[in-house]
Amino acid sequence: KAGVTQTPRYLIKTRGQQVTLSCSPISGHRSVSWYQQTPGQGLQFLFEYFSETQRNKGNFPGRFSGRQFSNSRSEMNVSTLELGDSALYLCASSQANFGSYEQYFGPGTRLTVT
Amino acid sequence: AQSVAQPEDQVNVAEGNPLTVKCTYSVSGNPYLFWYVQYPNRGLQFLLKYITGDNLVKGSYGFEAEFNKSQTSFHLKKPSALVSDSALYFCAPLLGAALIFGKGTTLSVSS
Numbered sequence: 001k002a003g004v005t006q007t008p009r010y011l012i013k014t015r016g017q018q019v020t021l022s023c024s025p026i027s028g029h030r031s032v033s034w035y036q037q038t039p040g041q042g043l044q045f046l047f048e049y050f051s052e053t054q055r056n057k058g059n060f061p062g063r064f065s066g067r068q069f070s071n072s073r074s075e076m077n078v079s080t081l082e083l084g085d086s087a088l089y090l091c092a093s094s095q096a097n098f099g100s101y102e103q104y105f106g107p108g109t110r111l112t113v114t
Numbered sequence: 115a116q117s118v119a120q121p122e123d124q125v126n127v128a129e130g131n132p133l134t135v136k137c138t139y140s141v142s143g144n145p146y147l148f149w150y151v152q153y154p155n156r157g158l159q160f161l162l163k164y165i166t167g168d169n170l171v172k173g174s175y176g177f178e179a180e181f182n183k184s185q186t187s188f189h190l191k192k193p194s195a196l197v198s199d200s201a202l203y204f205c206a207p208l209l210g211a212a213l214i215f216g217k218g219t220t221l222s223v224s225s
Binding site for chain 1: 148150156157158159160163204206210211212213214215216217218
C-alpha cells in the first residue's frame with residue numbers, strides 16, 4: 001500500500017506571496033492532519049480534516065487554511081507569507097476519526113520564505 | 115495547558131547497551147500515547163502506542179515503552195541499541211485528533 005505523499009517536496013516563496021501544499025493520504029484513510037515543524041517551535045498541530053470537514057484547529061492565524069476533497073486528498077494554503085512561515089509542513093493520515101489509530105506521516109514539504 | 119516534556123535533548127549510548135528515552139506529560143484525561151522517530155530529511159515514523167491495558171507495550175524495531183499513570187510518564191526503551199537507531203525521537207499524547215509533540219530527543223548510538 002502506498003504511503004502518504006506530499007507535493008511539492010521543496011518550495012521557495014517570497015514574503016507576501018501565497019502557497020498551496022498538497023497531501024494524498026493512504027488509501028482508505030479518511031482523516032488528514034497537518035503539522036508545522038520548525039527548529040524553534042518544534043512540531044505543532046495545524047488542523048485536521050475528516051470527510052471534507054475541518055474538525056480540529058490548532059493555534060495558528062487565519063492565514064493558514066486547508067480543505068479536503070471527496071477522495072480524502074487535502075490541501076493547505078498559506079496566504080501573505082511571512083519569513084517565520086519557513087518550515088517543514090507534514091501531513092498525516094489515519095484510518096479513523098480520533099481514537100487509537102496511529103497517524104502515518106508523509107515526507108513533508110520544505111517551505112522557504114525569502 | 116497541555117504539555118509534554120522530554121527532559122534530555124540528547125541521549126548517548128554504546129551499541130549493544132540498553133537505552134531509555136524519557137517522556138512525561140501533562141494532559142487532561144487518559145490520553146493515548148505515541149512514540150515516533152524521525153530520520154534526517156524524512157517524515158515521522160510510528161514506533162508504538164499505548165491505549166489501555168498492559169503498562170509495557172512493544173513496538174517496531176525492538177522498541178518498547180513503559181507507561182506509568184501515577185508519574186504520567188511514558189519512557190521509550192530498547193534492550194540492545196543499534197547504530198541504526200540513531201535518530202530523533204518524539205513522544206506525543208493524542209488530544210482529540212492532535213498529537214501534542216515533545217521537543218524531541220536525539221539518540222546517538224556509537225559503535
